[in-house]
Amino acid sequence: MMISRTNLALHTFIKFRGNFITNSFLLHRFSSFQLGLQFRCTQIASLHSNVSSNRSMSEKVRNLDDALNLFDEMTQRRPLPSVVKFTQLLNVVTKMKHFTCSVNLFKQVCALGVAVNNYTMSIAINCCCRLHRTNDGFALLGSCFRRAIAPNVVIFNALLDGLIFEDRIVEAEKFFKKLSNQKVCEPNVVTYNIMIKGLCKFGNNVTAVALLRLMEQKDCKPNVVTYTTIIDSLCKDKMIDDAFKLFKEMVFEKGVLPNVISYNSLICGLCKLGRWEEASKVLKEMEVENISPDVCTFNVLVNAFCKEGKIEEAEDVINIMVERGRVPNIVTYNSLIDGYCLRGEMIKARATIDSLRLRGLNPDVFTxxxxxNAYCKNLDIEKAMQMFHEMTEKGLKPNVVTYSTMLQGLFRVRCSADARKLFDEMHAQGLVPDEYTYGIILQGLCNNLQLEEAISLFRLMGNGKLNSNIVVYTILIDGARKCGKYDIARNLFHELNDKGLQPNVHTYTVMISVFCLDGKPQDAKHLFVRMEESGCPPNNVTYCVLLQGYLKKKHYDDVEMLLQEMHGRGHSLDASSVSLLIDGIASGSLDRRMLKLIGKLVPKELLEDPSL
DNA sequence: TTAGGGTTAG
Structure with missing residues (x-):
């Protein structure tokens, strides 16, 4: 099924290849025209000293060393260059993303007695925010008032963005309301867009849309960024139909033209849901609208193919992207490497990494x-450790994901003590474990039958975000089940209610399994009914777990009823359930008449499985 | 000078 869908998508995609080639011809002609235009513009610009001085600053300064040398030279001049010159230099350094350096230069400019302005301040504040030092940004806002510089909307926007960058959403909302209500400054479209981005980041699409409506009321016209931010968030939350609704509203009702980013969000959302045909349609629509796919568009497709193990198709996409003059970047190759890893083709993965250097690319933390992850999954912890050291030697800083992956690997090969050491090292590096890290540790401890240690760690995690996470709870309940501590599992399950946490299909299935293992199929049945009533319908796994519970306790009437229900709802059996049922029939405990029903519930792949 | 998209872990 998957294969045919992918092939169809590829087929449609390749069909566009002709279009791409035609367009690339047009693109070539367009580029020559643009070049001519640019040449004339440059001539005109050189007549205007303002523009030419801006150009010369970025032309003279090609790297950080150039910038620092120029700064030294500027500080020696008497009289000192104007604040404009210093600000231009700060801007160049900031564009290179040397934020710490930019802040230091700003301090030196102030120390020299140069009267900084609004523009200089906004650059310095933005740098503090990018460095996760938004509080320092607010301190600079204070110094604006002391220096009698009236902060403008750009400064407030940078600060609001800083709060959101640091996940300080409550403070961001307060700050935003203060700006709007106390008339500190009039929020502009950028202010709204930043606030909308923050709301989306925290999964609050509803409020984000409400803010969009407020903008319309306040006569602050939402633009393509406003809509795309929400469309992207809806796509990420798999609410693709709502995303399309908003997209259509933007284009047909509001007359706001979509751009390549709007299309990329939609294509990515569709690919993640495996809706390949629709993704191809959107791609075609883009072409019709004369919006060329960019590196991100192609990367979305490469990634989607690699995730399905269709590396050859992904390579085709890369070839098309090169034909269209787009240069594959590290993200492209990371997807490809990940695809090889997924298929266990580690030699090809390594070879792709080696080829990066020839392309002038460097492997990054993602690579x-x-x-x-692949080495850990293959239980080759030594190779994984080797890679871990190799990345540090290359100056790459392992992040929370790196440590979480290594921890999982160590637990899988039952090296809890080493895992503990690595966890301490992670702390020493100043990295803060997230809910995934804790999930891995709790699962690792449980699998190594260290349930008590897992529970005490869980209790130590406090009452915050970490232990109010349904996934973490489910891991712990499952851990208690694996350790045979059914009463502990039950108590943890009851705690969910107190914390207002909604169990998901995994949680219910684990708990049903607990009841079955504890020899209480009636309790399992009650929970099975309850989950459906709570709006969480059972899946295949839930059915199979309950079925096995019934079989174990010889509740054959329930077995038959459940099989009928599965058939009615289009569910299927897994391998272990099928073999248990067949055993039951062979031993005469189950009626042979049920064979026909069982036959209908066996998926095709299993029929072809020689192990059965 | 401020805003939106693509890669990783349970």
């Missing part, structure tokens, strides 16, 4: 995390 190594993929490799580490």
């Amino acid at each position: 190594y995390n993929s490799l580490l």
Whole structure:
């Protein structure tokens, strides 16, 4: 099924290849025209000293060393160059993303007695925010008032963005309301867009849409960024139909033209849901609208193919992208490397990494995390460790994902003590474990039958976000089940209610399994009914777990009823359930008449499985 | 000078 869908998508995609080639011809002609235009513009610009001085600053300064040398030279001049010159230099350094350096230069400019302005301040504040030092940004806002510089909307926007960058959403909302209500400054479209981005980041699409409506009321016209931010968030939350609704509203009702980013969000959302045909349609629509796919568009497709193990198709996409003059970047190759890792083709993965250097690309943390993950999954912890050291030697800083992956690997090969050491090292590096890290540790401890240690760690995690996470709870309940501590599992399950946490299909299935193992199929049945009533319908796994519970306790009437229900709802059996049922029939405990029903519930792949 | 998209871990 998957294969045919992918092939169809590829087929449609390749069909567009003709279009791409035609367009690339047009693109070539367009580029020559643009070049001519640019040449004339440059001539005109050189007549205007303002523009030419801006150009010369970025032309003279090609790297950080150039910038620092120029700064030294500027500080020696008497009289000192104007604040405009210093600000231009700060801007160049900031564009290179040397934020710490930019802040230091700003301080030196102030120390020289140069009267900084609004523009200089906004650059310095933005740098503090990018460095996760938004509080320092607010301190600079304070110094604006002391220096009698009236902060403008750009400064407030940078600060609001800083709060959101640091996940300080509550403070961001307060700050935003203060700006709007106390008339500190009039929020502009950028202010709204930043606030909308923050709401989306925290999964609050509803409020984000409400803010969009407020903008319309306040006569602050939403633009393509406003809509695309929400469309992207809806796509990420798999609410693709709502995303399309908003997209249509933007284009047909509001007359706001979509751009390549709007289309990329939709294509990515569709690919993640495996809706390949629709993704191809959107791609075609883009072409019709004369919006060329960019590196991100192609990367979305490469990634989607690699995730399905269709590396050859992904390579085709890369070839098309090169034909269209787009240069594959590290993200492209990381997807490819991840695809090889997924198929266990580690030699090809390594070879792709080696080829990066020839392309002038360097492996990054993502590249190594993929490799580490693959080695850990193959239980080759030594190779994983080797990679871990290799990445540090290359000056790459392992992140929370790197450590979480390594921890999982160590637990899988039952090296809890080493895992503990690595966890301490992670702390020492100043990295803060997230809910995934804790999930891995709790699962690792449980699998190594260290349930008590897992529970005490869980209790130590406090009452915050970490232990109010349904996935973490489910891991712990499952851990208690694996350790045979059914009463502990039950108590943990009851705690969910107190914390207002909604169990998901995994949680219910684990708990049903607990009841079955504890020899209480009636309790399992009650929970099975309850989950459906709570709006969480059972899946295949839930059915099979309950079925096995009934079989174990010889509740054959329930077995038959459940099989009928599965058939009615289009569910299927897994391998272990099928073999248990067949055993039951062979031993005469189950009626032979049920064979026909069982036959209908066996998926095709299993019929072809020689092990059965 | 401020805003939106693509890669990793349960």
